[in-house]
Amino acid sequence: MGEEVKLLKTWSSPFVWRVVWALKLKGVEYVSVEEDLSNKSPLLLQCNPIYKKVPVFLHNGKSIAESLVILEYIDETWNSYPLLPEDPHDKATARFWAKFADDKVLPSVWVAYLKQGKEQEEATVSALENLKYIEQELRGKKFFGGESIGFVDLVLGWLAIYVNVLEDATGLKMITQDTFPCLFGWMQSFTDLPLIQENHPPKDKLTTKFQVLVEAYTAKNAS
Structure with a gap:
């Protein structure tokens, strides 16, 4: 069974798109879940109960919130295209x-x-x-x-x-x-x-x- 990768997102969020670009650069397949922030889903509220906003990244059932944190997680998890320098x-x-x-x-x-x-x-x-x-x-x-x-x-x-x-x-x-x-x-x-x-x-x-x-x-x- 392969990895489960999901991204809770909205189409207009600039914070979401930076995560999308990172995943595309890395060649990571993921499932995109569009959220309605006027009627937040139980999944969003469960995965990000503090801020209750997107993006939220799910990897094999574990959730990560906040786009900068997500970018670093993606960079450390998939090394196909380094986002941060080594030095x-x-x-x-x-x-x-x-x-x-x-x-x-x-x-x-x-x-x-x-x-x-x-x-x-x-x-x-x-x-x-x-x-x-x-x-x-x-x-x-x-x-x-x-x-x-x-x-x-x-x-x-x-x-x-x-x-x-x-x-x-x-x-x-x-x-x-x-x-x-x-x-x-x-x-x-x-x-x-x-x-x-x-x-x-x-x-x-x-x-x-x-x-x-x-x-x-x-x-x-x-x-």
């Missing part, structure tokens, strides 16, 4: 940038696209400051680890996929070839990969979803 310092550096991406870059960019007027201007300053650090880290490199994608690329992959969607939904442009040439080039290299072209959320569906979210957020804060 301890390089590995620690990759973990640092992954945490910075989730703790600083993602929330600041998201808030900048949600806000309007003066609040958006202030939020954009914070987002651009965080993006400058990413730009500096990418100088002289095609991907964060060098010539091929790895751990940090997967973690920041949402930038390459979702920023264009957020731009369409809000009209705000933060990442251009003039403002962030290295990051802009990385986004193009990332989305040009066959792996990414074959595995990403549909842009039109995402655009509609985020337009609804932005409108709801605006209406809530205007009341």
